[in-house]
Amino acid sequence: MAHGPAKGITRWLYTTNHKDIGSMYLWFSFAMFFLGGIFALVIRAELFQPGLQIVEPNFFNQMTTMHGLVMVFGAVMPAFVGLANWMIPMQIGAPDMALPRMNNWSFWILPFAFAMLSSTLFMDGGAPNFGWTFYAPLSTTYAPPSVTFFIFAIHIMGASSIMGAINIIATIVNMRAPGMTYMKMPLFVWTWLITAFLLIAVMPVLAGVVTMMLMDIHFGTSFFDAAGGGDPVLFQHVFWFFGHPEVYIMILPAFGIVSAIIPTFARKPLFGYASMVYATAAIAFLSFVVWAHHMFTVGLPIAGELFFMWATMLIAVPTGVKVFNWVATMFKGAMTFETPMLFSIAFVILFTIGGFSGLMLAIAPADFQYHDTYFVVAHFHYVLVPGAIFSITAGVYYWLPKWCGNMYNETMGKLHFWLAFIGLNVTFFPMHFSGLAGMPRRIPDYNMMFADWNMISSVGAFLFGAAQVLFLYNVIATIIGGKKATDEVWENPEGLEWTVPSPAPYHTFETPPEYK
Amino acid sequence: MSGGTYYVPEQSKLPIFASFGLFLTVFGAANWMNGNSSGPWLFFAGGLTFAAVLWNWFSIVISENMAGLNSPQLKRSYVIGMGWFIFSEVMFFAAFFGALFYIRALALPWLAGEGDGVDNALLWPGFANEWPLMTTPDMAANGENAIQKGPEAAMSWPGFGGLFSWLPFWNTVVLLTSSVTVHFAHTAIKNNNRKQFNIMLGVTVLLGFIFLFLQAEEYIHAYHELGLTLQSGIYGTTFFMLTGFHGAHVTMGTIMLLVMWLRSVLKGHFKPDDNFGFEAASWYWHFVDVVWVGLFFVVYVFG
Ligand code: HEM
Ligand SMILES: [Cu+2]
Numbered sequence: 127m128a129h130g131p132a133k134g135i136t137r138w139l140y141t142t143n144h145k146d147i148g149s150m151y152l153w154f155s156f157a158m159f160f161l162g163g164i165f166a167l168v169i170r171a172e173l174f175q176p177g178l179q180i181v182e183p184n185f186f187n188q189m190t191t192m193h194g195l196v197m198v199f200g201a202v203m204p205a206f207v208g209l210a211n212w213m214i215p216m217q218i219g220a221p222d223m224a225l226p227r228m229n230n231w232s233f234w235i236l237p238f239a240f241a242m243l244s245s246t247l248f249m250d251g252g253a254p255n256f257g258w259t260f261y262a263p264l265s266t267t268y269a270p271p272s273v274t275f276f277i278f279a280i281h282i283m284g285a286s287s288i289m290g291a292i293n294i295i296a297t298i299v300n301m302r303a304p305g306m307t308y309m310k311m312p313l314f315v316w317t318w319l320i321t322a323f324l325l326i327a328v329m330p331v332l333a334g335v336v337t338m339m340l341m342d343i344h345f346g347t348s349f350f351d352a353a354g355g356g357d358p359v360l361f362q363h364v365f366w367f368f369g370h371p372e373v374y375i376m377i378l379p380a381f382g383i384v385s386a387i388i389p390t391f392a393r394k395p396l397f398g399y400a401s402m403v404y405a406t407a408a409i410a411f412l413s414f415v416v417w418a419h420h421m422f423t424v425g426l427p428i429a430g431e432l433f434f435m436w437a438t439m440l441i442a443v444p445t446g447v448k449v450f451n452w453v454a455t456m457f458k459g460a461m462t463f464e465t466p467m468l469f470s471i472a473f474v475i476l477f478t479i480g481g482f483s484g485l486m487l488a489i490a491p492a493d494f495q496y497h498d499t500y501f502v503v504a505h506f507h508y509v510l511v512p513g514a515i516f517s518i519t520a521g522v523y524y525w526l527p528k529w530c531g532n533m534y535n536e537t538m539g540k541l542h543f544w545l546a547f548i549g550l551n552v553t554f555f556p557m558h559f560s561g562l563a564g565m566p567r568r569i570p571d572y573n574m575m576f577a578d579w580n581m582i583s584s585v586g587a588f589l590f591g592a593a594q595v596l597f598l599y600n601v602i603a604t605i606i607g608g609k610k611a612t613d614e615v616w617e618n619p620e621g622l623e624w625t626v627p628s629p630a631p632y633h634t635f636e637t638p639p640e641y642k
Numbered sequence: 643m644s645g646g647t648y649y650v651p652e653q654s655k656l657p658i659f660a661s662f663g664l665f666l667t668v669f670g671a672a673n674w675m676n677g678n679s680s681g682p683w684l685f686f687a688g689g690l691t692f693a694a695v696l697w698n699w700f701s702i703v704i705s706e707n708m709a710g711l712n713s714p715q716l717k718r719s720y721v722i723g724m725g726w727f728i729f730s731e732v733m734f735f736a737a738f739f740g741a742l743f744y745i746r747a748l749a750l751p752w753l754a755g756e757g758d759g760v761d762n763a764l765l766w767p768g769f770a771n772e773w774p775l776m777t778t779p780d781m782a783a784n785g786e787n788a789i790q791k792g793p794e795a796a797m798s799w800p801g802f803g804g805l806f807s808w809l810p811f812w813n814t815v816v817l818l819t820s821s822v823t824v825h826f827a828h829t830a831i832k833n834n835n836r837k838q839f840n841i842m843l844g845v846t847v848l849l850g851f852i853f854l855f856l857q858a859e860e861y862i863h864a865y866h867e868l869g870l871t872l873q874s875g876i877y878g879t880t881f882f883m884l885t886g887f888h889g890a891h892v893t894m895g896t897i898m899l900l901v902m903w904l905r906s907v908l909k910g911h912f913k914p915d916d917n918f919g920f921e922a923a924s925w926y927w928h929f930v931d932v933v934w935v936g937l938f939f940v941v942y943v944f945g
Contacts, residue, residue: 132653136653137653139655139658140653140654140655140657140658141653142650142651142652142653142654220648221648221650222648222650224716224719224722224723225719225720225723226650226651227651227654227656227657227699228657228723229657230654230657230658231656231657231658231660231661233657234657234658234660234661235661235664235665238661238662238664238665239665242665242668242669242672271676274672274675274676275669275672277672278668278669278671278672279668281668282664282665282668285664288727288730291726292722292723292726292727292730293723295722295726296719296722296723296726297719299722300715300718300719300722301648301715301719326726326729326730326733327729327730327733328733329730330730330731330733330734330736330737331733331734331736331737333734333737334734334737334738334741335737338741338883340675341872341879341883344675345872345873346872346873347872347873347878347879347882347883348778348790348873348875348876348879349741349876349879351790352753352765352766352779353778353779353780353788353789353790354778354779354780354790354875354876354879355745355749355750355753355775355778355779355790355792355875355876355877356745356749356876356879357744357745357749357752357753359749360741360744360745360749363740363744364737364740364741367737367740427757427758428758633650637647638647
């Protein structure tokens with residue numbers, strides 16, 4: 127095999143190299159992050175003041191829908207897959223992913239899928255406008271014609287996720303360096319192994335539910351139509367059977383990243399490695415039996431309300447174990463606060479806030495008050511933005527010097543952190559208040575009484591958006607130039623990836639290293 | 643080859659063309675369903691592209707294996723990959739089985755007014771829970787003016803007396819037999835008995851075709867004599883979606899096994915210790931069989 131990358135565009139089109147594919151996933155995700163971000167800013171601009179100023183209500187709904195879909199399926203998931211591609215082979219001492227051609231196939235489906243999804247914005251009747259959770263019958267009987275394109279986009283991006291997950295499992299199970307037993311694997315590898323399992327278990331269910339929609343829309347079936355004996359609530363059950371594990375798909379790899387970064391900058395080994403593994407597995411298991419906490423208000427029998435309430439609260443136990451371990455790792459550590467560490471500490475604190483609001487929502491009788499208000503929006507943005515997004519950002523800052531051989535600009539990194547940190551709290555914290563006061567989600571106009579909090583949220587959102595432009599600049603500047611990074615990059619970091627040169631050569635570990 | 647033990651293939655055009663073919667197929671399908679005249683053309687162009695890419699892809703994988711590039715470790719990757727692919731298929735069927743269960747155990751009784759929820763007598767007066775659902779809520783409430791109508795007859799269990807003239811029973815016999823023959827084929831190739839392998843695999847493929855033929859007969863019977871269609875309320879919906887997806891998987895499985903048979907008969911592929919291409923197809927076949935057994939009980943016997 128030729129030892130350098132091929133020249134020109136075909137390097138990227140035809141590649142089988144895990145590092146190239148990882149980079150493409152990350153850039154794709156970054157692009158989607160900005161696209162979804164623009165949609166979010168349209169939403170926040172409209173909500174800056176009560177009344178209708180900028181967009182039509184129907185277009186507003188298209189924005190909330192596309193924002194959610196693009197961020198979940200286009201930004202967060204591909205970013206984690208990109209990190210997995212780059213880091214898992216390097217962390218387990220493998221030459222590449224187990225199935226390199228399928229790996230590139232998984233990636234290249236995504237640009238097509240999102241081109242198709244985005245094209246719905248220009249179709250007659252507009253883009254999907256029924257929310258990222260696409261509840262029937264809004265998404266069936268009352269949907270714009272573009273829903274068919276949405277359904278097929280979901281189908282093929284689901285195929286991409288399943289193939290990506292199969293590849294990751296095969297890599298981890300089959301390609302670890304001699305001596306790397308399961309209980310010696312880095313936590314990022316562990317969390318991804320479990321995430322991949324979740325993906326293979328629930329992406330087919332998502333495919334199933336959009337298939338049922340397709341049949342209802344075009345072929346006269348009555349899955350979600352009570353007139354024929356079906357039930358719209360069936361949609362919600364099938365969707366959330368996918369949907370709740372999906373939110374853990376977006377957070378388990380984040381746990382892995384943070385568990386890699388905190389020990390490095392606290393200069394202490396991770397506290398409670400084994401309990402971290404078991405907690406991750408427990409969370410994954412529980413995530414299959416809590417889905418109806420999204421459906422407390424649809425009219426479940428009382429036994430259902432109680433079961434899903436208690437099962438949901440149980441998740442707080444393994445989650446608490448994790449938070450405890452991160453804090454205990456930092457306790458009495460020789461801490462320094464480089465950018466990845468700042469993002470990781472913010473992760474621990476703010477994700478915990480999101481977990482607490484989750485617990486509040488898990489209380490079925492209380493959820494009747496909170497459901498479909500901005501309180502829910504606050505909850506899931508606290509777990510997703512400082513959760514998923516911050517961990518990805520932390521991971522990029524942490525590993526970027528290894529990828530491109532240059533050190534990023536620390537001052538700019540810190541500035542990025544503080545702007546993002548302030549921006550996000552200014553955006554999302556007030557949503558707790560407007561939500562508790564009763565402001566419903568997914569509306570373009572609102573009562574005067576919510577005006578102040580909304581104005582603050584909108585200001586914060588633009589600040590957060592601006593901070594990300596800085597991030598983009600910093601990443602590009604680092605790739606082009608900057609101070610050379612050492613092979614270790616940080617002080618005594620743990621893991622095989624730090625034993626190879628910076629930048630990591632195109633092929634690493636062609637003969638497996640011995641791991642002790 | 644990259645020095646060590648694991649074969650990392652050179653650059654390949656397959657993935658991007660596979661993505662393009664897949665995209666064109668679904669883009670064409672969506673256009674077709676939305677009534678755009680370009681839809682069918684795009685759909686078939688995409689489908690052909692995709693099929694051609696897959697054909698090439700498998701040929702390349704086979705020739706790599708024949709050239710001895712695949713280490714035992716790489717072969718293990720294929721085994722793991724196939725196993726998890728089948729698991730994903732299990733979950734796909736689980737969604738539809740789950741939907742059927744939810745409809746029968748919860749949704750229909752509630753629609754008929756059971757439970758402590760809203761009294762649906764207001765919405766669907768006169769609706770009674772039954773399975774197979776012959777009278778839809780729409781029919782119960784709106785009589786002749788109903789849009790969502792149930793079937794005229796269902797596909798239910800005829801009792802033990804009618805067993806031998808009941809088509810689903812024979813379908814079950816056919817598929818279960820084929821599971822046994824494909825297993826014999828596997829034993830044969832492990833014992834290096836090529837003739838036996840070809841016969842047993844050939845019989846399996848034949849049984850696959852017979853199953854599909856009987857299934858088609860059953861659908862024709864349902865549409866023309868029972869007034870049971872995809873649009874026959876939730877009973878028709880679940881009946882045709884479950885058996886239809888199963889049938890699509892049998893079709894896939896039969897094609898896979900047929901290709902394996904041709905490879906063996908025409909090219910002498912597969913060795914006693916190296917036959918995963920065939921084995922993967924046989925796993926798939928066993929999986930399709932197990933799904934059928936589930937269907938036989940849930941959709942037919944207790945349907
Ligand atoms: C301690 C853990 C958690 C608990 C107890 C919890 C609980 C809940 C509950 C009860 C709801 C439904 C609220 C309603 O609609 O009325 C909800 C919504 C949501 N949660 Fe969580 N959650 C937790 C962690 C997470 C995590 C880690 C994520 C993602 C990374 C997440 C993402 C979401 C999302 C996206 C929604 C809203 C979905 C929608 O309706 O659009 N949650 N959560
Ligand atoms: Cu949930």
